[in-house]
Amino acid sequence: MSEQTVTPSAPAAAPAPAPRRALALPGFLSRSTLLRHLVLAVFAGVLLYLLTQQLDPFRNFQLATVAAYLCATAGLTLLVGMNGQLSLGHGALMAVGAYTVALAQNRFADSGITGNQVLPLSLALGVLVTMAAGAVIGLAAARLRGPYLAGVTLAVAVAVPAATVTFDETFNSEQGLSVAVEPPPLSLGLYFPNERWQAWVALTGALLTMLLLANLVRSRVGRNLRAVRDDEVAARLAGIHVGRTQVLAFVVSAASAGLGGGLMALLAQSVSPGAFSLTLSLFLLMAVVIGGLGSLSGAVWGAVLLVALPDLTHDSAQWVSLSPAVAQRLEGNLPLAVFGLTLIVVMIAAPGGVQGLLRRIGARVRRRAPAR
Amino acid sequence: MTADDVILQVKGLTAGYGAAPVLQDVDLTVRAGTIAAVLGANGAGKTTLLRTLSGLVRPSDGEIVYGGQPLRDVPVEQLVRRGMAHVPEGRGVVAELTVDENLRLGGLWRRDREDAAKALTEVYELFEPLAQRRRSAGHQLSGGERQMLALGRALVARPKLLLLDEPSLGLAPRVIAQIMALLRQLRDSTGLTVLLVEQNVRSALSVADEAVVMSLGRIVTATSADRLRDDEELRHAYLGF
Numbered sequence: 001m002s003e004q005t006v007t008p009s010a011p012a013a014a015p016a017p018a019p020r021r022a023l024a025l026p027g028f029l030s031r032s033t034l035l036r037h038l039v040l041a042v043f044a045g046v047l048l049y050l051l052t053q054q055l056d057p058f059r060n061f062q063l064a065t066v067a068a069y070l071c072a073t074a075g076l077t078l079l080v081g082m083n084g085q086l087s088l089g090h091g092a093l094m095a096v097g098a099y100t101v102a103l104a105q106n107r108f109a110d111s112g113i114t115g116n117q118v119l120p121l122s123l124a125l126g127v128l129v130t131m132a133a134g135a136v137i138g139l140a141a142a143r144l145r146g147p148y149l150a151g152v153t154l155a156v157a158v159a160v161p162a163a164t165v166t167f168d169e170t171f172n173s174e175q176g177l178s179v180a181v182e183p184p185p186l187s188l189g190l191y192f193p194n195e196r197w198q199a200w201v202a203l204t205g206a207l208l209t210m211l212l213l214a215n216l217v218r219s220r221v222g223r224n225l226r227a228v229r230d231d232e233v234a235a236r237l238a239g240i241h242v243g244r245t246q247v248l249a250f251v252v253s254a255a256s257a258g259l260g261g262g263l264m265a266l267l268a269q270s271v272s273p274g275a276f277s278l279t280l281s282l283f284l285l286m287a288v289v290i291g292g293l294g295s296l297s298g299a300v301w302g303a304v305l306l307v308a309l310p311d312l313t314h315d316s317a318q319w320v321s322l323s324p325a326v327a328q329r330l331e332g333n334l335p336l337a338v339f340g341l342t343l344i345v346v347m348i349a350a351p352g353g354v355q356g357l358l359r360r361i362g363a364r365v366r367r368r369a370p371a372r
Numbered sequence: 373m374t375a376d377d378v379i380l381q382v383k384g385l386t387a388g389y390g391a392a393p394v395l396q397d398v399d400l401t402v403r404a405g406t407i408a409a410v411l412g413a414n415g416a417g418k419t420t421l422l423r424t425l426s427g428l429v430r431p432s433d434g435e436i437v438y439g440g441q442p443l444r445d446v447p448v449e450q451l452v453r454r455g456m457a458h459v460p461e462g463r464g465v466v467a468e469l470t471v472d473e474n475l476r477l478g479g480l481w482r483r484d485r486e487d488a489a490k491a492l493t494e495v496y497e498l499f500e501p502l503a504q505r506r507r508s509a510g511h512q513l514s515g516g517e518r519q520m521l522a523l524g525r526a527l528v529a530r531p532k533l534l535l536l537d538e539p540s541l542g543l544a545p546r547v548i549a550q551i552m553a554l555l556r557q558l559r560d561s562t563g564l565t566v567l568l569v570e571q572n573v574r575s576a577l578s579v580a581d582e583a584v585v586m587s588l589g590r591i592v593t594a595t596s597a598d599r600l601r602d603d604e605e606l607r608h609a610y611l612g613f
Contacts, residue, residue, distance in 0.1 A: 220480055223469065223476065223480070224480065226468060226469060227466045227477055229468075230466045230467055230468045231467070233428065233460065233464075234460075234466050235477075236447075236449050237426065237428075237448065237457070237458050237526075238480065238525060239452035239453055239478075239481040239529065240449055240477070240481075241447075241449045
């Protein structure tokens, strides 16, 4: 009995909450990080592959949408969470990727180059063009702080959809463009569900993004990003070029958003400015905050929320019998309100977001475990 | 004193924040391999002098020649590559990063990875408490450990000139003595030059070769540390004890 009374008090005596990971072989650690992430990605890939086999087409499409959002939220987490730069314009960066992919796919189709092998090429083009856009915004962003940075990125969020109207010959104004997308490869069978194929494409993109970002975060670059976020003076004195680091973060973040947007274009098979409005930018930011800014896992929760919340609010609004007029007014606005409310509740109850909450629960369970 | 000996030469340096200059027409010569103590009351401009030398504050006038080259418009992050390391007062540690990450930060820019790793090991040998807290975040450290970490972060870069701002701030006398002994040891073994800003005059003079006394943004006397320590009249005139 006496031993049992000692054990629970032991954690209180040692308040260091730092999780102990792979303490051995610090020299080998840098290589094993890549290995660990690779193993994790392969594991997740297999799991998701099995999942897509089980889900019905609609759920598969939702999963694909989550994956597309995940690219953007992961990139935004890197920028906001790891580097401390705020962006209200990631929806617009997604639009850049989406429109590039749309134009590329259509150009390929027009010139008779068909087949799904052009998909990666279009997506890569989308990423490259968004990176260029991100570099330009990043250069401006590196000179700005706080509300001024928010202002500039907000301007981007407003300007990009407006540009599609101004250059309507290329972007076809409010109607947007339809995207030429090939059906799933015939090798998969004649009646292979398109949604499952879409899910595979989007999940591949998302897994690749997560793998690359996770490695980046754990690397020297990641350390630089966090050092710049926490203390610019200390970072500079340690020899880190603050401006360059911030631009790099913006470019990487933009690349992820571009891929997300490109995938979105493929899923919807159309792009229009309405799909990439300021609301989307705000949604993205709220999603990563609710998911938890501290880690990339938070971005996963954010992406899930982005798909699940509008759906949930839509369903719950149907349970309540509303007059058609009210229902029409709520349509589209309700998710934003619910998102805002969720944000407030999460900030009060769990400032670390969903991921922070889970970590806390996990730590508590682990602390209780030895007492049993 | 030959020109080779001089690692840092400051001429007519004027700098400040906004309109009113904090430093006025400062001349300073630091020889390589010496410890120079910068002494003076609060607001004398000691910290601003260090911040101007490391580029955090832009001088409005004057010239800084470091290692034979003028430092005009050299960005802060380049200076550490040229062997000038600045440990700012109470800063220089990234609170969210772990001890290990902070120390690696100091050597990130280095091309010679092998030597960077060796420098890291040496710092851990030098500061035993840090080695025991590798995985602790910067904000979990005690004041003394934090100071060691800031110093360690600078030493990982293997500097030629160390700008040290009040390392004794808030530390126990025994820890201060250890740090001072370490500076002397580094000077003797590696030829490190130290520009040491201190409020703690006695401990600063106990290790310093040269002493510079500042008052109201100007250097009022520059002499050998021994002389300032032994000459009661001089000490009384400039330092008030």
